[in-house]
Amino acid sequence: MAMKFKAWLKTITFYEILVGMKATLKHLLHYRPITLQYPHEKRTLPDSYRGMLALLRYDDGTEKCVGCDLCEAACPSRVIRVISSEVPGEPTKRYAKEYYMDMTRCLFCGLCVDACPVDALGMTREYEWAVYDKRQLLLSKPQLLAIGDRSFPVREKRLELQHPNVAFFNVAFKFMPPKES
Amino acid sequence: MFELGVKVAFSLAQIGVVFGIVLLTVMFLTLAERKVIAWMQDRMGPMEVGPYGILQPIADGLKLFFKEDIVPAGANRFLFSLAPILALVPALIGFAVIPFGPNLTVELFGIQFKPFVISDVNIGILYILAFTSIGAYGIILGGWASNSKYSLLGGLRAAAQVISYELNVGLAIVGVLLLAGSLSLVKITEAQAGGFWHWYIFAFPFPQIFAFVVYVISAVAETNRVPFDLPEAESELVAGFFTEYSGMRFAFFFIAEYANMILVSCIAAALFLGGWNAPYPGTLIGHLGFPHFAWIEQVVWFAAKVYCFLFLFFWLRATLPRLRYDQLMRFGWKVMLPIALGNILVTSIAAYLFPKS
Numbered sequence: 001m002a003m004k005f006k007a008w009l010k011t012i013t014f015y016e017i018l019v020g021m022k023a024t025l026k027h028l029l030h031y032r033p034i035t036l037q038y039p040h041e042k043r044t045l046p047d048s049y050r051g052m053l054a055l056l057r058y059d060d061g062t063e064k065c066v067g068c069d070l071c072e073a074a075c076p077s078r079v080i081r082v083i084s085s086e087v088p089g090e091p092t093k094r095y096a097k098e099y100y101m102d103m104t105r106c107l108f109c110g111l112c113v114d115a116c117p118v119d120a121l122g123m124t125r126e127y128e129w130a131v132y133d134k135r136q137l138l139l140s141k142p143q144l145l146a147i148g149d150r151s152f153p154v155r156e157k158r159l160e161l162q163h164p165n166v167a168f169f170n171v172a173f174k175f176m177p178p179k180e181s
Numbered sequence: 182m183f184e185l186g187v188k189v190a191f192s193l194a195q196i197g198v199v200f201g202i203v204l205l206t207v208m209f210l211t212l213a214e215r216k217v218i219a220w221m222q223d224r225m226g227p228m229e230v231g232p233y234g235i236l237q238p239i240a241d242g243l244k245l246f247f248k249e250d251i252v253p254a255g256a257n258r259f260l261f262s263l264a265p266i267l268a269l270v271p272a273l274i275g276f277a278v279i280p281f282g283p284n285l286t287v288e289l290f291g292i293q294f295k296p297f298v299i300s301d302v303n304i305g306i307l308y309i310l311a312f313t314s315i316g317a318y319g320i321i322l323g324g325w326a327s328n329s330k331y332s333l334l335g336g337l338r339a340a341a342q343v344i345s346y347e348l349n350v351g352l353a354i355v356g357v358l359l360l361a362g363s364l365s366l367v368k369i370t371e372a373q374a375g376g377f378w379h380w381y382i383f384a385f386p387f388p389q390i391f392a393f394v395v396y397v398i399s400a401v402a403e404t405n406r407v408p409f410d411l412p413e414a415e416s417e418l419v420a421g422f423f424t425e426y427s428g429m430r431f432a433f434f435f436i437a438e439y440a441n442m443i444l445v446s447c448i449a450a451a452l453f454l455g456g457w458n459a460p461y462p463g464t465l466i467g468h469l470g471f472p473h474f475a476w477i478e479q480v481v482w483f484a485a486k487v488y489c490f491l492f493l494f495f496w497l498r499a500t501l502p503r504l505r506y507d508q509l510m511r512f513g514w515k516v517m518l519p520i521a522l523g524n525i526l527v528t529s530i531a532a533y534l535f536p537k538s
């Protein structure tokens with residue numbers, strides 16, 4: 001009976017609504033906004049941020065990519081198109097003659113970066129890539145190399161003992177068990 | 182002839198001032214609403230235009246003014262253009278009988294004027310009710326003429342909702358009218374002078390607090406505001422009855438909605454909260470010995486009451502989710518209406534037992 005009366009009293013005094021209104025008023029009085037005024041202030045990105053993709057070079061300026069097409073095969077949304085060919089005059093060495101990325105489709109999963117046997121792909125921390133014409137998001141090799149150049153100033157050293165024709169395969173590099181000795 | 186000229190000139194000046202104030206308030210409200218709701222939700226609201234975004238309403242107005250005016254294919258052109266006007270005019274026309282300040286008379290060239298009310302019609306409140314109902318036509322026609330299912334559904338919902346809650350507004354007011362014995366807003370407000378215990382919300386012989394609650398809820402519903410914003414429920418109907426509107430026509434609907442908010446706030450202040458009367462007998466400025474300037478304080482009191490009421494609108498919007506349609510109708514007909522009717526009954530018995538002087 002008392003319970004029923006209490007419930008009835010709560011209904012006619014709009015108790016629940018008043019509780020809700022108290023909550024909103026509390027937020028108004030203790031005003032602590034969580035908004036980030038985006039173009040003026042930017043959040044710090046985590047270390048593993050997966051942003052714009054880029055092609056990388058060795059420290060001597062040569063392209064890392066050996067045109068193996070593995071990234072194209074790994075990509076779930078068919079972003080990448082590699083047209084690989086022989087390096088002129090060096091029949092055993094290949095490189096990507098053309099390399100296209102249709103960034104409108106990319107979902108920044110990073111599978112291509114993992115797939116690359118020579119670490120030729122990298123993910124930068126760029127994300128402000130809004131454009132007025134979406135055709136500008138179809139990137140070619142020079143553009144991707146340029147992104148890599150401006151985002152990764154420190155380049156990997158080309159291994160001294162590496163024969164110029166042999167790629168340094170490191171597919172499972174980070175998953176290798178530690179050597180016992 | 183001269184007398185008529187002066188009268189017309191004075192009335193036109195008054196109308197201009199009231200329109201200016203109302204439209205300025207609408208501009209201010211658009212910003213205030215966004216800011217208040219943002220603060221309640223731990224956001225910042227508009228911050229880009231001007232310091233702390235205070236020039237946002239001007240930017241919005243300019244933007245709307247230069248937007249393309251689209252008439253959808255298959256729309257009824259005449260009604261499509263007529264609807265925003267039909268919505269806006271009744272919302273603005275109601276301010277003609279609102280008393281913004283004390284019932285003074287000023288003498289100019291031997292002719293008497295009332296500076297704080299454009300025209301003290303003796304059926305003021307009836308006039309407002311009549312015109313706000315016409316506003317519903319603007320919404321319904323706008324929804325129908327757009328030739329879009331969302332608009333049509335929004336218009337239909339608006340029709341049913343506005344009509345059923347209009348009834349509750351009218352019935353909630355009747356109690357006050359019984360106590361005041363007048364339909365003129367000026368007379369009703371004057372009858373509440375002398376301290377807040379004379380305001381009709383608390384007044385002897387029967388406090389109209391229930392009527393006030395019914396009025397507030399119905400007013401929110403009548404102006405299509407959250408939590409009763411079903412006609413423009415953006416999660417279901419895109420934007421309801423003004424889905425297809427753009428540019429200045431959209432702005433008309435927008436202004437109409439905010440002007441309606443101000444109007445119902447003014448009515449609530451005048452009918453239930455004592456209008457321009459201060460919550461203590463007389464006025465502070467009057468007690469200090471400047472009775473000629475007492476009107477300043479009284480106008481401020483009126484504005485303060487209206488703004489408190491408008492704040493309540495924002496507050497509700499920031500707090501409550503939208504009602505379901507059947508809940509809305511059931512609430513209106515099965516809860517609000519009986520309360521309003523019962524209030525009329527009790528008030529009339531009380532008014533009969535304790536007749537005014």
Ligand code: SF4
Pocket residue numbers: 053074075076077078079080105106107108109110111112113
């Ligand atoms: S990040 Fe994912 S989606 Fe984008 S190119 Fe690489 S594999 Fe394709």
Ligand code: SF4
Pocket residue numbers: 064065066067068069070071072082096115116117118119120121
């Ligand atoms: S997987 Fe690496 S090396 Fe192979 S084509 Fe792609 S980027 Fe070039």
